Amino acid sequence: MLSNWIEARTTARTTVISLTIGLAALAGLALWTSLSMQRAAIHLHELNEISDRWGRVVQNVDVADHALVDYLRSGTPVMGQPVANAAGAAGESLRWLREHGANADVRAAVIVGDLYGDYTTLLRETVAAGDSGDGTAARQKADQAELTLVSLRKQLSTVVQLKRLETTDYLRAAERQNGRLRLAAVVAFVIDLGLVALCGVVLLGHRRKILRQAAKSEHEAMHDALTGLANRTLLTQRTGQAIERSNRSGEPLGLFLIDLNRFKPINDTLGHAFGDRLLQHVANRLTGAVRDVDTVARLGGDEFAVLLPSVRTAANALIVADRVHRALEEAVDIDGLSVDVGCSIGVAMYPTDSSDAHELLKHADIAMYAAKRARLGTSVYEPGLDQHGEAQLTVISDLRRAIDHGELVLHYQPKADLRSGTVCGAEVLCRWQHPRLGLLGPDRFIPAAEETGLIEPLTRYVLDHALAQCREWHAGGRDVPISVNVGAQCLHDPTFPDQVSRLLKEHDRPAEALTLEITESAIIADPHRAGDVLERLRELGVRLSIDDFGTGYSSIAYLRTMPVHEMKIDRSFTTNMRSDSSSAAITRSLLGLAHNLELEVVAEGVEDEETWSALAALGCDIVQGYCLSKPLPADEFAVWLRDRRLDELTAPTP
Ligand code: C2E
Ligand code: CA
Ligand code: CA
Numbered sequence: 001m002l003s004n005w006i007e008a009r010t011t012a013r014t015t016v017i018s019l020t021i022g023l024a025a026l027a028g029l030a031l032w033t034s035l036s037m038q039r040a041a042i043h044l045h046e047l048n049e050i051s052d053r054w055g056r057v058v059q060n061v062d063v064a065d066h067a068l069v070d071y072l073r074s075g076t077p078v079m080g081q082p083v084a085n086a087a088g089a090a091g092e093s094l095r096w097l098r099e100h101g102a103n104a105d106v107r108a109a110v111i112v113g114d115l116y117g118d119y120t121t122l123l124r125e126t127v128a129a130g131d132s133g134d135g136t137a138a139r140q141k142a143d144q145a146e147l148t149l150v151s152l153r154k155q156l157s158t159v160v161q162l163k164r165l166e167t168t169d170y171l172r173a174a175e176r177q178n179g180r181l182r183l184a185a186v187v188a189f190v191i192d193l194g195l196v197a198l199c200g201v202v203l204l205g206h207r208r209k210i211l212r213q214a215a216k217s218e219h220e221a222m223h224d225a226l227t228g229l230a231n232r233t234l235l236t237q238r239t240g241q242a243i244e245r246s247n248r249s250g251e252p253l254g255l256f257l258i259d260l261n262r263f264k265p266i267n268d269t270l271g272h273a274f275g276d277r278l279l280q281h282v283a284n285r286l287t288g289a290v291r292d293v294d295t296v297a298r299l300g301g302d303e304f305a306v307l308l309p310s311v312r313t314a315a316n317a318l319i320v321a322d323r324v325h326r327a328l329e330e331a332v333d334i335d336g337l338s339v340d341v342g343c344s345i346g347v348a349m350y351p352t353d354s355s356d357a358h359e360l361l362k363h364a365d366i367a368m369y370a371a372k373r374a375r376l377g378t379s380v381y382e383p384g385l386d387q388h389g390e391a392q393l394t395v396i397s398d399l400r401r402a403i404d405h406g407e408l409v410l411h412y413q414p415k416a417d418l419r420s421g422t423v424c425g426a427e428v429l430c431r432w433q434h435p436r437l438g439l440l441g442p443d444r445f446i447p448a449a450e451e452t453g454l455i456e457p458l459t460r461y462v463l464d465h466a467l468a469q470c471r472e473w474h475a476g477g478r479d480v481p482i483s484v485n486v487g488a489q490c491l492h493d494p495t496f497p498d499q500v501s502r503l504l505k506e507h508d509r510p511a512e513a514l515t516l517e518i519t520e521s522a523i524i525a526d527p528h529r530a531g532d533v534l535e536r537l538r539e540l541g542v543r544l545s546i547d548d549f550g551t552g553y554s555s556i557a558y559l560r561t562m563p564v565h566e567m568k569i570d571r572s573f574t575t576n577m578r579s580d581s582s583s584a585a586i587t588r589s590l591l592g593l594a595h596n597l598e599l600e601v602v603a604e605g606v607e608d609e610e611t612w613s614a615l616a617a618l619g620c621d622i623v624q625g626y627c628l629s630k631p632l633p634a635d636e637f638a639v640w641l642r643d644r645r646l647d648e649l650t651a652p653t654p
Contacts, residue, residue: 006205015202019195026188033181040174047170050101051163053093057112058156060090064123065149071130072142080127087123090116104166108159115152122148224298226276227283235297235305239357242309243350253350254308254317257364258286258324259372261342262521263302264451270526274334281332282341289327290320302341305364314349314380321345321378339524344372348381375443399445402432403457409433410465411631414640415483415602415624418616423644425481425515427624428466429631430458446487455487460499467507467514469634474509478641483515483545488522492529497536504540511541515566519547523562531562538563545602550590560597567594571605571625578610591618 005011064086071079094116097109122145129138222234230238242253260282267275279302286296286304295307306324311317324345331340346368354360363381371379379385402408412426432440449455466482473480490496504511516537523530523546534544545566546559550573559567569590576583587603594601603615606625615623629640 003205006202007209012202012206015195015198019192019199022188022192022195026185026192029181029185029188033178033185036177036181040177043170044167044174047163047167050097050105051160051167053097053101054105054156054159054163056093057090057097057116058160060086060093061116061119061149061152061156063089064119068123068126068142068145071127072139075135077131080130083123083127087120087127091120104162105159108155108162112152112155112159115148115155119145119148119152227280227298229283229287229304230295230297232297232299235295235299235307236357236361238295238307239360242307243357243360245309246350249310251310251312252352254311254314254320255348255350255360255364256304256306256308256317256321256324257299257346257348257361257368258304258306258343259368260302260304260328261344261372262339262525263341266339266341266525267302270337274337277334278332278339278341281334282328285327285330285332286324289323294320305361311349314347314352317347317349318378318380321347325377337524337527340521344368344376345378346371346381347378353381353383372447373444375447398434399432399449399452399454400457402434403454403461407433407435408458408461408465409439409633410462410469411633412469412480412482412637413624413631414628414637414644415622416628418603418612418620418623423480423628423641424622425483426637427483427517427631428462428485430462430485450487450489453489455489456493459484459487459490460503463500463503464507467503467509470509470513471507473638476638478638479513480641481513481515481543483517485517485547486522488519488525491518491522491533492526494529494533496533497540500537500542501540504542512543515543515545517545517547517568518564520549534563546599549594550586559593564599566600566602568602568604568624569620574603574611574615574625575605575607577614578608584614587615588618591620595619 064083067079067082067086071083091113094109094113097105098113101109122141126138126141126145129135129141222231222237223229224231239255245251246253263275263278266278279298282302282304283296283298286306290296290306290308293309297305297307299305306320308317308320311320325343328341328343331338346364346366348354348360348363348367350357350360354363366385367379367381370385371377409431411429411431413429414423415425415427416423430442430446432445434440446455446458449458463484466484470480470482500514500516501511504514518530518534523534538544543566544562544564545568546562546564547568548570549567550570567590569587573583573587573590577587578584591601600621602622602624603611603620604624606612606615606623606627608627611625612623612627629637632640
C-alpha cells in the first residue's frame with residue numbers, strides 16, 4: 001500500500017512541487033536575511049557617524065573649556081590664542097548634524113547649536129576683554145561662559161545618553177530580527193531536507209516501477225500470455241544458446257514437439273474458455289514433468305515444445321517423453337468435468353540428426369506427425385520420416401477425392417459369442433486403396449479426417465457401403481449384424497440420427513442390425529450434445545457400443561447415464577492379459593462394471609485360445625480378434641463365414 005502511494009503519479013507531482021516551493025522559500029529567506037543585514041549595517045554605520053559627530057562636539061567643548069581655564073590661570077594674553085582657536089571648532093560638526101542627522105539629532109543640534117553659539121561668543125568676548133587688558137570684564141565673561149557651558153554640557157550629556165540608548169535598542173531589535181530569520185531558515189531547511197528525502201524515495205520508487213515495467217514488457221515479449229510458458233521467440237533464443245553450449249561441451253541436446261491428441265474436439269465443443277483452462281493445466285503438468293533446466297514453450301494452439309539441453313542421448317530423451325506422457329495421461333478435472341487429452345511427441349537431437357535450431361524444430365515436427373499418424377505416442381526423428389510426412393500431406397489433400405471416388409474399401413472382422421462360438425456380427429473397418437501409395441490402414445488417414453472434419457462424410461460413406469453390403473448378404477440368405485465406427489464429430493451433429501435413419505431405410509435394413517461404435521472421448525468432449533444424439537439413435541432402435549473402453553479414465557460416471565448397450569474392452573488390455581497382471585485386473589474390473597450396468601461386453605484383440613478361455617472364465621460375452629479372423633474384404637469374409645458355418649465347432653470350448 002505504501003509502495004503504491006510512493007509510486008503514484010500524484011505523489012511524485014506533489015513532492016516535486018512542494019520541494020520547489022520549499023527551495024524557493026529558502027532562497028527568499030536567504031535573500032531577505034542578507035538584505036536586512038545590509039540595512040542594519042548601513043543604519044549602524046549612520047548611528048556611528050552621528051555618535052562620532054556628537055563625540056567631536058563634546059571634545060571641542062572640552063578643549064575650549066580647558067583652553068579657557070589655562071588662559072584664566074596664566075593671565076597672559078598669549079594663552080588667549082588657543083581659546084580663540086577652540087571657539088567655534090564644534091560648529092562644523094553641529095552643522096553636519098543639522099544637515100545629515102535624524103530628526104531627533106537635528107532638533108538637538110539646533111538647541112545645542114544655540115547654546116554653543118552663546119558659549120563661543122562669550123569665549124571670544126573673554127579673550128577680547130583680556131587682550132584689551134580689562135581683567136575684570138574678562139573674568140565676568142569667563143564666568144558667564146562657564147555658566148553657559150554647564151547648560152551646554154547638560155544638553156550634550158542628554159544627547160549622548162539618548163544616542164547610546166538608541167544604538168542599544170536598535171542592536172537589540174536587530175538581534176531579535178536575526179533570531180527570527182535564523183529560526184525561519186532552520187525550519188525551512190529542515191522541511192526542505194524532508195522534501196529532498198521524500199523526493200529521493202519517490203524517485204527510487206519510480207525507478208523501481210520503470211525497471212519492473214521494463215522487465216514485464218520483456219517477459220511479455222518472450223512468454224505466452226495464456227500459460228506463462230516461453231513462446232516461440234524465447235524457445236528459438238534458448239535453442240541457439242543451447243546449441244552453442246553443446247558445440248563447446250560436445251553434449252548433444254534434444255527437442256520435443258508435443259501436440260495434444262484430443263484438444264480440438266474438446267475446444268470446439270466445450271468452448272474456448274474451457275479449452276484455455278485445459279491448456280493451462282497441460283502447461284503446469286508439462287513443467288512439472290521436466291527438469292528445471294529444460295525450457296517448456298507453447299508454440300500456439302495445442303502445440304508445445306520442450307528444449308532439453310545436455311540430454312545426451314535419444315534414449316534419455318525417451319525417458320523424459322515417457323514422463324510427459326504419464327503426466328498428460330492423468331485426467332484433468334475442470335468444473336467437475338474430467339477430461340484426458342493425451343499427446344504425441346516428436347523428438348529430434350542436435351547435432352545427431354539436425355545441424356541448426358531451425359532444422360531441429362522441423363525434424364521434431366516431422367517426428368511428431370509420425371507419432372500421431374502411427375499412434376505411437378513418441379517418435380524419434382529419422383531421415384526416412386520426411387518422405388512419410390510428405391506422403392501424409394498428399395494423403396490429407398487426397399482424402400476428399402477418395403471419398404467422392406469410392407477409393408475407400410471396407411473390411412469386415414467377425415465377432416463371436418464367447419460361449420457358443422457362433423458368429424454374431426462383424427466390425428466394419430475402413431481401408432483406403434490409394435492409387436499411388438497402395439492400401440493404407442485407417443491409422444494413416446482417420447486421425448487426419450477427425451482433425452479436418454472429413455470424418456463426417458467418411459462415416460456416411462462407410463455406413464452407406466456397409467449397409468449396402470448387409471443388404472446383399474441378407475439377399476443371399478445371411479444376416480450379419482454390423483458394427484460401424486463413428487467419428488467423434490458425428491455425435492455432435494444433431495442431423496446424424498436422421499442420416500442414419502435415412503440410410504437404414506434406403507438399404508431396407510432393420511435398425512437392430514446396426515451397432516454404432518463410439519469412443520469415450522467423443523462423449524466426454526460434449527456430454528450433453530452427444531447424449532441427445534445417442535438418445536435419438538437409441539430411439540431409432542440402433543445398438544450403441546462404447547469402443548476402446550478403459551483407455552480414457554473419465555467416462556465411468558457418464559457411462560451410467562449413457563443409453564448404450566455394449567462395451568468394448570480395448571485391445572491393449574486383452575492382448576496383454578496373459579503377460580501383464582494389471583491388464584488382467586483391469587479387464588476383470590471393467591467386466592464387472594459393465595455387467596453391473598447390464599451392458600454386453602465385447603473383448604477385442606483376442607489373439608489366442610488362452611486369452612479366449614481366460615475371458616470366458618471372467619464371464620465375457622463376445623470376442624473379436626485374430627484368433628477368429630483378421631479383418632477381411634467382403635467377399636473373403638463371406639467365404640470365411642460359409643466355411644465357419646460348416647465347421648462351427650472350431651471355436652474353443654471354455
Ligand atoms: P478399432 O475400432 O479399435 O478397431 C479394431 C482394430 O484392431 C482394427 O485395426 C483391427 O484390425 C485390430 N485388431 C482386430 N483384432 C486384433 C487382434 O487380435 N490383435 C491386434 N493387434 N489387432 C486387432 P484397424 O483396422 O487398423 O483399425 C484401427 C482403428 O481405425 C480402429 O480401431 C478404428 O478406431 C479406426 N477405424 C477403422 N475404420 C474406421 C471407420 O470406418 N470409421 C472410423 N471412424 N474409424 C475407423
Ligand atoms: Ca471399433
Ligand atoms: Ca476398439
